[in-house]
Amino acid sequence: MNHQPFEEWLLNDKNLTSTEKRDLNSHLRICTHCTALSATGLALRSANVIAPAAGFSVRFQQRLAAQKIAERRKKLWGMFVLTLSGLGLLGWFTAPFFYTFITSPVEWITVIIGYFLFAITSLHALTEVLAVFVRVAPGFIPPYAWMVLVSALAGFGLLWIISIWRFSNRAPRGVSA
Ligand SMILES: [Zn+2]
Known part of the structure; x- marks a missing residue:
């Protein structure tokens, strides 16, 4: 079976005139190959149409920023706790010496x-x-x-x-x- 020019029209997603459309439809009725091609084209086009939900990128960036802030906060807390415990340990060790020095x-x-x-x-x-x-x-x-x-x-x-x-x-x- 000759699939031209229908195959090319479908592959190139050509804008068809009403006569071409009618010819294509009559060909599709008898040709499974071009019907499959047309279905694939439709699926691809509909896939292209699906855009991310409004504000998706903004929300994504916000979430990323929040995650970064949380990570930084966690690091800061870690450093804070480490410094505090270090100072506490130092104080605990040096307190008796300070005490005797003062007394x-x-x-x-x-x-x-x-x-x-x-x-x-x-x-x-x-x-x-x-x-x-x-x-x-x-x-x-x-x-x-x-x-x-x-x-x-x-x-x-x-x-x-x-x-x-x-x-x-x-x-x-x-x-x-
Ligand atoms: Zn065909």
Whole structure:
């Protein structure tokens, strides 16, 4: 069967004259191929006609903006809670020191000076020990092991100083109480 020019009319969505329309309709009645084509064209056209509901894009953008704001607010809240808990923890840890400082500042200052003197003498002793080590060690310890040893010693020294400071710090507080 010859589908021209009907097929072309349907494919190109041609504006038909009344005579052409009549010819097409009579062809469609006998041709399933062109009927299917015409139905598809109609379906596509009706699909094109369906536009998004009025204000759809506006609503979409509004929802997007609201979501962004909510996300930002959530982030801000997270940061706020984190900062607050951090400050709270810091306050909880430092409160006893502040308290003792306020109740007995002279004693506290004495303790601080004592600690610094102790730290300086400890560091002096430590450096002397290290100096002896440095003089002796290179002969039988490879450089990288030596570096590890020095850093470990420094760490232990720091821990030692801190623990002794804590211990000595407890004594005047017990006396003043
Ligand atoms: Zn046909």
